[in-house]
Amino acid sequence: MPSVDFACVCIAPLVARASVAHADCNACATSTGPWLSRLHLLRQPQRVGFKDNALALIARELRSKRRKGVVVTGAMSDPYNPFEQEYRLTRGAMKLIDAHDFGISIATKSDLVTRDIDVITSTKTHSPVLVKMTVTTADDELCRKVKPRAPVASRRFSAIRQLSENGIFTGILLMPVLPFIEDSDDNVVSIIRLASEAGARFIYPAFGVTLRQNQREWYYSKLDEHFPGLRLKYAKQFGNAYEFRSPRATELWRVFCAECDRLGILYKMEDIIEAYREPYREPFRGSQLSLS
Numbered sequence: 001m002p003s004v005d006f007a008c009v010c011i012a013p014l015v016a017r018a019s020v021a022h023a024d025c026n027a028c029a030t031s032t033g034p035w036l037s038r039l040h041l042l043r044q045p046q047r048v049g050f051k052d053n054a055l056a057l058i059a060r061e062l063r064s065k066r067r068k069g070v071v072v073t074g075a076m077s078d079p080y081n082p083f084e085q086e087y088r089l090t091r092g093a094m095k096l097i098d099a100h101d102f103g104i105s106i107a108t109k110s111d112l113v114t115r116d117i118d119v120i121t122s123t124k125t126h127s128p129v130l131v132k133m134t135v136t137t138a139d140d141e142l143c144r145k146v147k148p149r150a151p152v153a154s155r156r157f158s159a160i161r162q163l164s165e166n167g168i169f170t171g172i173l174l175m176p177v178l179p180f181i182e183d184s185d186d187n188v189v190s191i192i193r194l195a196s197e198a199g200a201r202f203i204y205p206a207f208g209v210t211l212r213q214n215q216r217e218w219y220y221s222k223l224d225e226h227f228p229g230l231r232l233k234y235a236k237q238f239g240n241a242y243e244f245r246s247p248r249a250t251e252l253w254r255v256f257c258a259e260c261d262r263l264g265i266l267y268k269m270e271d272i273i274e275a276y277r278e279p280y281r282e283p284f285r286g287s288q289l290s291l292s
Contacts, residue, residue, distance in 0.1 A: 050083075055092045062100040070128055071097050074107030082149065084112060094119045103127030107173060109134045109150040111159035117166050124168065130276045131163050131170040132204070137182050138190035145226045146178060157198045164199030169276040171195070171202030171266070174256075176209035180233060183207060183246040185255050192259045201275065202266035207252050208245035216240075 051057070073079045079090040094116055097104050104123050106113060113120075113131060123129050133156050137143050140152040151159075163170040172195050177183050188205075195203055211219055223230045238244045246252065260267045266275055 050087065050089055054089060055096065058093050059096050059100075062096060062102060065100075068102055068127065070103035070105050070130075072105045072107075074105075074132070078108050078110060078150075079106060080108045080110035080112040084110075091116050091119065094123070098123040101126050103129055105130040105132070107132040107134065109147060109156065111151045111155045114159050114162045117163065117168070120163075120168055121166055128277050128280055129168060131168055132173045133160050133170065133200075134173045134175070135191055135195070136174060136177055137187055138194055139187070142182070146181065153194075157194050160195065160200050161198040164201075169201055171200045171204070171272070174203050175206035177205065177207045177246060177252075178209055179237070179244055179246040179248075180230060181227065183248050183252060185252070188252055188256055189259050192256070192263060192265065196263040196265060200265065202272045203256075203260060204267060204269065204272065205253075205256055207249040208243060210243050212242065213240075 073090070073093070079093075084090050094104060098119055102123075104120065104127070106120075108131075113133075120129050120131070135153055135156050137146065138153055140154055143150075143153045160170050160172070172191065174188070174191060177188075192203060209219075220231045220234065223234065234244070237247065257267065266272050
């Protein structure tokens with residue numbers, strides 16, 4: 001396999017920014033990439049748009065780059081939202097990325113990513129690939145409450161298994177872990193053990209959630225709906241803070257590290273980056289580029 005110098009390449013300017021977040025994430029604020037989510041958290045939920053010429057813009061931007069890089073998608077909106085099944089914009093973008101010899105890093109909550117194993121596998125013949133599946137609870141019933149429009153946890157673990165069995169470097173984003181809802185030792189340990197059984201190579205955690213003012217009101221309304229009485233506990237613990245860090249974060253970190261070490265799962269960012277680039281050996285210069 002040839003060595004490749006993977007440099008920092010930014011193609012974010014090719015897409016306009018949406019106004020708020022995507023339909024299944026309380027923490028996101030803007031979106032770039034072929035999918036433009038337009039969720040006004042209090043007034044216009046679940047509106048998603050896309051750029052008619054997104055793929056042409058992506059192709060043009062990729063052609064203009066002198067050095068190769070790893071395209072990062074999913075940082076601000078999920079590339080496998082429910083409309084991707086029909087419109088296949090993410091698949092089209094990934095085929096362009098592969099054709100131009102770039103790598104791909106995907107963050108998603110959806111098992112639809114397994115549909116594109118063929119494209120991801122083709123890409124990894126020449127460039128690094130990385131799939132990050134968001135999982136914050138091992139319990140399907142709780143998952144339906146906190147992520148009602150995303151596949152349940154068991155489907156996500158199944159997707160991790162399929163990706164891993166196809167030699168794709170795959171792991172978990174354990175974030176955001178919702179305080180007083182998902183921040184128990186049992187939940188975190190269960191996720192780690194299921195991840196190990198599915199062949200996940202890494203887990204990267206964040207024990208808490210960040211919320212802007214309008215997001216906070218929407219979030220509190222959902223607490224009232226699904227977890228009556230918890231709003232008062234949040235208000236007392238966090239007030240008007242932007243970051244809602246779990247009060248158990250330090251203890252959870254110790255439990256998390258011990259279990260990951262026991263099962264041989266990576267969790268430090270530098271180790272994850274080194275592992276997924278390792279087959280390509282040439283040092284990566286610069287940061288990753290963003291498509292999302």
